[in-house]
Amino acid sequence: MYNNNRSNNNFQRRNDDIISNVQFPIIGDKGTNFKTVNSKDGGSHDLFEFWVEDNGNEVHCIAWDDVANKLKSEFNFDNFKNIIITYKKRLNKFTEKTDYSVREFSLVA
Numbered sequence: 001m002y003n004n005n006r007s008n009n010n011f012q013r014r015n016d017d018i019i020s021n022v023q024f025p026i027i028g029d030k031g032t033n034f035k036t037v038n039s040k041d042g043g044s045h046d047l048f049e050f051w052v053e054d055n056g057n058e059v060h061c062i063a064w065d066d067v068a069n070k071l072k073s074e075f076n077f078d079n080f081k082n083i084i085i086t087y088k089k090r091l092n093k094f095t096e097k098t099d100y101s102v103r104e105f106s107l108v109a
Contacts, residue, residue, distance in 0.1 A: 020086045024052035028077040063102040082108040
């Protein structure tokens with residue numbers, strides 16, 4: 001029997017909208033971070049993080065694997081002050097703040 005009174009959080013998370021092609025100023029003072037993290041299943045994933053300004057707020061941005069490696073190779077504060085990203089908002093369970101999970105990007109001088 002189907003019970004529609006129960007919330008299905010996994011389904012809701014999958015249906016979050018991806019926001020496309022929004023330009024943000026990069027916050028250079030915060031720097032960037034690239035690291036490889038190990039998952040519980042024994043796999044490893046590359047992570048690149050940086051910060052942008054969105055309506056006066058500092059927002060933590062993260063990218064994984066291929067996007068992380070591409071950002072690592074192209075990111076340069078001397079040449080680029082803005083970034084256009086396609087992203088998905090997600091709640092960081094450790095900080096309880098919203099992070100932007102970057103799917104695509106282009107750097108803007």
